[in-house]
Amino acid sequence: MSTRVLLTGASGFIGSAVLKVLSKDPEIEVHAVGRSKPNKLPTGTAWTSLDLMSFSDVRDFVSALRPSHLLHSAWIATHGDYWSSPNNLDWVGASLNLLRAFQSGKGQRILIVGTSAEYDWSRPLSDENNTPICPKGLYGVSKNALREILASYCLQTEMSWAWARLFCVYGPGEPPEKLLPKYVNRLLNNESVAFSGGHELRDFLHVTDAGSALAAVLKSPLSGPVNIASGQAVSIRQFVREIAEQIGRSNNLVFENDTSRAPGELSSVVPCVSKLRNGTGWLPNWNLTEGIATACHSLLNARNI
Amino acid sequence: MSTRVLLTGASGFIGSAVLKVLSKDPEIEVHAVGRSKPNKLPTGTAWTSLDLMSFSDVRDFVSALRPSHLLHSAWIATHGDYWSSPNNLDWVGASLNLLRAFQSGKGQRILIVGTSAEYDWSRPLSDENNTPICPKGLYGVSKNALREILASYCLQTEMSWAWARLFCVYGPGEPPEKLLPKYVNRLLNNESVAFSGGHELRDFLHVTDAGSALAAVLKSPLSGPVNIASGQAVSIRQFVREIAEQIGRSNNLVFENDTSRAPGELSSVVPCVSKLRNGTGWLPNWNLTEGIATACHSLLNARNI
Numbered sequence: 001m002s003t004r005v006l007l008t009g010a011s012g013f014i015g016s017a018v019l020k021v022l023s024k025d026p027e028i029e030v031h032a033v034g035r036s037k038p039n040k041l042p043t044g045t046a047w048t049s050l051d052l053m054s055f056s057d058v059r060d061f062v063s064a065l066r067p068s069h070l071l072h073s074a075w076i077a078t079h080g081d082y083w084s085s086p087n088n089l090d091w092v093g094a095s096l097n098l099l100r101a102f103q104s105g106k107g108q109r110i111l112i113v114g115t116s117a118e119y120d121w122s123r124p125l126s127d128e129n130n131t132p133i134c135p136k137g138l139y140g141v142s143k144n145a146l147r148e149i150l151a152s153y154c155l156q157t158e159m160s161w162a163w164a165r166l167f168c169v170y171g172p173g174e175p176p177e178k179l180l181p182k183y184v185n186r187l188l189n190n191e192s193v194a195f196s197g198g199h200e201l202r203d204f205l206h207v208t209d210a211g212s213a214l215a216a217v218l219k220s221p222l223s224g225p226v227n228i229a230s231g232q233a234v235s236i237r238q239f240v241r242e243i244a245e246q247i248g249r250s251n252n253l254v255f256e257n258d259t260s261r262a263p264g265e266l267s268s269v270v271p272c273v274s275k276l277r278n279g280t281g282w283l284p285n286w287n288l289t290e291g292i293a294t295a296c297h298s299l300l301n302a303r304n305i
Numbered sequence: 306m307s308t309r310v311l312l313t314g315a316s317g318f319i320g321s322a323v324l325k326v327l328s329k330d331p332e333i334e335v336h337a338v339g340r341s342k343p344n345k346l347p348t349g350t351a352w353t354s355l356d357l358m359s360f361s362d363v364r365d366f367v368s369a370l371r372p373s374h375l376l377h378s379a380w381i382a383t384h385g386d387y388w389s390s391p392n393n394l395d396w397v398g399a400s401l402n403l404l405r406a407f408q409s410g411k412g413q414r415i416l417i418v419g420t421s422a423e424y425d426w427s428r429p430l431s432d433e434n435n436t437p438i439c440p441k442g443l444y445g446v447s448k449n450a451l452r453e454i455l456a457s458y459c460l461q462t463e464m465s466w467a468w469a470r471l472f473c474v475y476g477p478g479e480p481p482e483k484l485l486p487k488y489v490n491r492l493l494n495n496e497s498v499a500f501s502g503g504h505e506l507r508d509f510l511h512v513t514d515a516g517s518a519l520a521a522v523l524k525s526p527l528s529g530p531v532n533i534a535s536g537q538a539v540s541i542r543q544f545v546r547e548i549a550e551q552i553g554r555s556n557n558l559v560f561e562n563d564t565s566r567a568p569g570e571l572s573s574v575v576p577c578v579s580k581l582r583n584g585t586g587w588l589p590n591w592n593l594t595e596g597i598a599t600a601c602h603s604l605l606n607a608r609n610i
Contacts, residue, residue, distance in 0.1 A: 055360075084461050089405055089454060093398030100394055141457035145450035149394060152446035156389050 005030045005218070006067035008052060008098070009074030011038040013173050014113060014166070017211030018071060019045065025215070031065055034074070052094040062101035070102045071218050072112045075143075079177040088142040095146050103157050110150065110161040111218045114225065116269060118144045118165060127272040128165075128225045147225070162217050163225045167271050171207030171291065172298035180292070183240055184299045187249040196256040198236035201268035203229040206291035209284040216280040227271040230284045242288060246296050310335045310523070311372035313357060313403070314379030316343040318478050319418060319471070322516030323376060324350065330520070336370055339379070357399040367406035375407045376523050377417045380448075384480040393447040400451050408462050415455065415466040416523045419530065421574060423449045423470060431470075432577040433530045452530070467522050468530045472576050476512030476596065477603035485597070488545055489604045492554040501561040503541035506573035508534040511596035514589040521585040534576040535589045547593060551601050 005022055009015035010032030022030040023042035032041070033050040041047055050061055052074055072095060076087040095112070102110065117140030118133055119126040135144035147163050154161040170180045186193050205213075205228065213228045237255060244253040276282060286294070310327055314320035315337030327335040328347035337346070338355040346352055355366055357379055377400060381392040400417070407415065422445030423438055424431040440449035452468050459466040475485045491498050510518075510533065518533045542560060549558040581587060591599070 086405055086408070086458065086462075089401040089458065092454065093401050096394040096398050100391055103391070135453075135457075138454075138457045138461060141453055145453045148440075148446055148450045149397065149443075152440075152443045153391065153394065156443060157391075 003028045003069055003219075004065070004067045005069040005071055006062065006065060006102070007032045008034070008070075008072045009113075010034045010047070011036065012073060012077060013175070013207060014169065014210055014214070015073040016173065017171075017207045018073060018214045019211075020208075021211045021215040022071075031067060033061070052098060053090060055094070055097045058094075058098055059101045059104075062098070062105050066105040066107075067102065068106075068108050069218060070098070070107055070110045071214065072098060072110070073214070075113065077175075079175040083137040083139045085138070088138045092142050092146050096149065099150065099153060103153075103159060108159060109218070110154065110159055111214065112146070112150065112161075112163055113214070114147055114163045114165045115140055115143050116165050116167045116227075116271065118147070118225075119269075121269055122267060124268065125270050125272050126165075126167075126227065128227060128275050151224070160221070160223060162220075162222045164214055164217055164228045165225055165271070166210065167203045167205060167227070167229045167269065169205050169207050169210045171295050173207065174295075179236070179239070180243060180295050181299055183243050184247060184296055185303075187244055187247060187252050188300075188303065190252065192252050192254065194254045194256055195237065195240055196258050198240065200236060201233040201270050202236055202239070203231070203233045203269070203271050204239055204288060204291070205230045205284065206286040206294070209286055209291075212285065213276065213280075213282050216282040217276070220280045222275065222279040226275050226279070227273055228276060229271040229273050231273040231277070232288065233268070233270045234288060239288070239292075242292050243296065246289075246292055247300070308333045308374055308524075309370070309372045310374040310376055311367065311370060311407070312337045313339070313375075313377045314418075315339045315352070316341065317378060317382060318480070318512060319474065319515055319519070320378040321478070322476075322512045323378060323519045324516075325513075326516045326520040327376075336372060338366070357403060358395060360399070360402045363399075363403055364406045364409075367403070367410050371410040371412075372407065373413050374523060375403070375412055375415045376519065377403060377415070378519070380418065382480075384482040388442040388444045390443070393443045397447050397451050401454065404455065404458060408458075408464060413464060414523070415459065415464055416519065417451070417455060417466075417468055418519070419452055419468045419470045420445055420448050421470050421472045421532075421576065423452070423530075424574075426574055427572060429573065430575050430577050431472075431532060433470075433532060433580050456529070465526065465528060467525075467527045469519055469522055469533045470530055470576070471515065472508045472510065472532070472534045472574065474510050474512050474515045476600050478512065479600075484541070484544070485548060485600055486604055488548050489552060489601055490608075492549055492552060492557050493605075493608065495557065497557050497559065499559045499561055500542065500545055501563050503545065506538040506540055506575050507544070508536070508538045508574070508576050509544055509593060509596070510535045510589065511591040511599070514591055514596075517590065518581065518585075518587050521587040522581070525585045527580065527584040531580050531584070532576040532578055533581060534578050536576075536578040536582070537593065538573070538575045539593060544593070544597075547597050548601065551594075551597055552605070
């Protein structure tokens with residue numbers, strides 16, 4: 001039986017990284033969909049422009065394609081807006097419509113992109129088996145609700161499913177408001193940047209590694225939630241320091257000597273990666289220094305055009 | 306500000322009972338919708354045939370009506386099928402579409418019909434504040450997921466919301482496969498019926514009382530989940546005995562002397578009704594004897610036509 005993958009959100013930050021990996025896999029026939037065709041696609045990609053909000057179009061498309069695997073990475077992702085946007089409700093509905101269409105076409109395995117925001121962040125470790133769920137924001141709540149329905153639906157339809165919880169993904173192509181591009185641009189503009197707080201740990205994963213990890217989970221028999229992360233937590237301060245050093249602007253960055261957290265700031269969020277590693281053998285290709293280098297390089301190139 | 310209620314599922318078992326109550330309330334202007342118009346409607350009811358699966362029709366209708374209140378009782382309710390039907394996924398999507406339309410039209414208060422199947426039934430009492438959630442079946446999971454999204458959505462939109470958890474509702478108009486009509490019909494057919502098990506407690510609520518309780522919660526400021534129940538738990542055995550007595554067929558009913566539960570049979574499910582009573586002052590109108598009498602009367606009439 002051949003592996004025919006339907007990949008949604010294929011023009012997005014995460015989706016396009018997955019597409020690159022899947023399109024190189026000789027065992028996989030990948031069909032990428034998104035609202036509008038990107039300028040650059042991996043050679044030989046089968047692309048279809050499809051709006052997941054057009055329910056009957058989705059049903060028609062999936063029923064004709066009959067994919068064996070579904071990797072659903074599409075969702076509202078507008079920075080600053082996705083957290084509380086009412087569009088989260090539409091994305092739950094569109095995802096459920098997609099699930100039913102996939103099941104009707106005899107689909108076998110589903111991987112959907114979830115979020116670290118499903119976890120109780122007050123815990124020292126985010127572990128799939130033991131950390132309590134406490135979804136935050138309309139975004140976290142909507143993703144979590146979709147996961148609950150997915151689990152119950154798959155239980156009775158005998159489809160296999162996994163749920164990829166992403167943490168901090170960075171790299172070329174991320175929105176300019178995010179941590180890395182924001183600091184690169186401020187520092188390159190010769191602003192003197194005061195950095196306060198940031199003592200908490202985060203797991204930063206290069207987007208190319210996120211893509212290969214998702215592809216690995218899709219191909220594995222792993223079931224249920226799976227953390228997608230590097231396994232190397234560093235402080236936000238350390239991440240920003242590395243950025244400043246790489247672009248030669250360490251002198252512009254002033255770390256304030258505060259030790260307390262700003263109100264509303266999160267505690268450390270450290271994912272356990274045993275399930276991912278033991279279940280797939282996957283390991284990241286990039287360490288933080290190399291990963292930040294590619295991201296900075298891409299931003300520098302963009303500024304010089 | 307007038308109270309303009311949009312009532313969905315208005316031709317259903319529960320919805321039509323609510324409609325009767327709301328249509329008599331001088332402070333309320335009720336707009337009933339359902340897929341097809343029922344033969345009998347309370348005098349002066351404003352009815353619109355509307356398929357909630359037609360998302361754009363729903364948005365157009367709600368945007369023109371601009372109701373202040375939403376009582377959403379529509380859902381798949383086919384006996385024996387609703388528990389695991391994939392249509393549950395469609396109903397989540399349709400409900401989310403309805404919520405967004407209602408909010409866009411400046412709606413203020415939402416009451417949605419939930420289910421006792423959201424509770425962990427292994428607990429002696431189902432209490433809104435203290436009993437853990439453990440939704441069962443694709444039905445229970447889907448309703449519960451909708452509730453989680455509703456709570457988060459209302460938090461940021463400042464709409465008020467309540468969630469009516471129904472337990473065992475019986476009475477005229479219930480599907481023939483349910484406990485009361487099933488036993489009435491078997492006993493009236495002069496079958497000798499052996500009844501085993503049924504020692505567990507249930508809270509049976511007459512459908513007319515369910516209608517008045519839902520209307521009371523809608524008009525109240527109660528927030529979050531609210532159990533809708535009589536407050537009088539009886540054993541299933543006692544309920545069936547009452548049925549047999551009322552139709553004069555006690556001799557046809559043989560209670561087997563077993564004390565153990567059949568595998569898969571539920572333990573007692575006893576709802577706490579303090580929140581409902583303290584928050585609305587509502588009390589049931591019917592005791593079990595009177596309630597069963599009206600239900601049996603209606604079934605006897607139907608057989609004699």
